[in-house]
Amino acid sequence: MKIAIIGSGTMGSGIAQVAATAGCEVKIYDTNLDALAKSKSNLENTLSKLVEKTKIDEHEKFRIENNISYAHTLGELSHSDLVIEAILENLEVKRKLFSELENYVSPETILASNTSSLSIASIAASCQKPERVIGIHFFNPAPLMQLVEVIPAVQTSEKVLQKSVQTISDWKKVVAVAKDTPGFIVNRVARPFYSESLRIYEEGVADFATIDWALKTIGNFKMGPFELMDMIGHDVNYVVTETVFTAFYFDPKFKPSFTQKRLLEAGFLGRKSGRGFYDYNKELPKPIE
Ligand code: NAI
Numbered sequence: 579m580k581i582a583i584i585g586s587g588t589m590g591s592g593i594a595q596v597a598a599t600a601g602c603e604v605k606i607y608d609t610n611l612d613a614l615a616k617s618k619s620n621l622e623n624t625l626s627k628l629v630e631k632t633k634i635d636e637h638e639k640f641r642i643e644n645n646i647s648y649a650h651t652l653g654e655l656s657h658s659d660l661v662i663e664a665i666l667e668n669l670e671v672k673r674k675l676f677s678e679l680e681n682y683v684s685p686e687t688i689l690a691s692n693t694s695s696l697s698i699a700s701i702a703a704s705c706q707k708p709e710r711v712i713g714i715h716f717f718n719p720a721p722l723m724q725l726v727e728v729i730p731a732v733q734t735s736e737k738v739l740q741k742s743v744q745t746i747s748d749w750k751k752v753v754a755v756a757k758d759t760p761g762f763i764v765n766r767v768a769r770p771f772y773s774e775s776l777r778i779y780e781e782g783v784a785d786f787a788t789i790d791w792a793l794k795t796i797g798n799f800k801m802g803p804f805e806l807m808d809m810i811g812h813d814v815n816y817v818v819t820e821t822v823f824t825a826f827y828f829d830p831k832f833k834p835s836f837t838q839k840r841l842l843e844a845g846f847l848g849r850k851s852g853r854g855f856y857d858y859n860k861e862l863p864k865p866i867e
Contacts (some may be wrong), residue, residue, distance in 0.1 A: 592720030673704035760825035775803035808848035
């Protein structure tokens with residue numbers, strides 16, 4: 579199966595690794611050539627680490643790398659059976675990309691978005707064949723997280739839904755089909771989790787390292803909310819909260835936080851920029867015990 583991934587950032591690179599591991603021929607495209615080069619070197623590092631840990635051998639590393647190639651134009655994606663878009667979380671930018679994409683791919687190609695929160699119906703409406711558009715939402719890090727939400731829009735055909743579910747299951751992921759509503763399942767539940775943690779911090783109940791520590795130690799969470807927001811990236815996380823808040827007619831339980839907005843404005847995007855709540859170039863702050 580021929581897969582195209584658009585956007586070679588955190589999610590696009592991870593999804594490419596998943597598809598290539600499953601034996602698909604993958605092409606990744608990004609408008610930013612540095613991002614494409616970074617994706618290639620990150621994949622090489624990730625696979626080398628897996629070899630070191632004897633999770634895969636050199637032959638398998640070679641096979642996965644060989645299944646991935648890097649495209650510089652949308653035209654190079656023309657032979658794809660499935661395109662998965664993982665560019666920035668902005669409805670107008672995604673709609674523009676989807677409508678352009680239809681000029682290059684075959685009428686049978688499925689067009690999927692990895693959006694965390696945007697309306698699949700709105701994205702589909704930008705296409706001449708909206709029935710081929712669907713949401714396929716992976717979680718971060720895509721190679722490790724088992725769950726994938728598959729989101730048919732009102733326009734999506736049953737055939738496209740079935741084919742998408744089958745493909746993602748073939749990639750050894752667990753599929754949850756969700757309705758096209760803001761945040762789908764996981765991000766809808768997760769918004770109040772982040773928002774309430776931010777409010778506890780803003781009210782001075784505890785510092786963020788202590789909140790992370792408490793939730794991990796007492797609550798048995800794998801990561802604290804501030805570590806998780808730093809991992810996801812504040813650019814992505816804030817915009818998703820804003821979208822869900824607006825889409826639910828400004829329900830206060832989804833209200834975004836100024837603290838997070840300031841981090842975003844300062845360029846403190848989290849791990850990917852070296853600093854978010856935590857400073858990844860320094861020793862991490864110790865919680866108060
Ligand atoms: P990212 O910022 O790491 O990567 C986005 C990439 O898209 C960048 O390399 C950028 O150069 C490229 N790009 C931007 N506009 C483009 C265009 N018009 N054509 C081609 N490439 C373009 O973002 P990330 O975190 O990978 O998120 C991507 C999508 O996945 C977003 O819709 C986000 O909501 C969703 N998502 C993010 C998760 C996360 O934890 N970061 C989890 C699940 C979904």
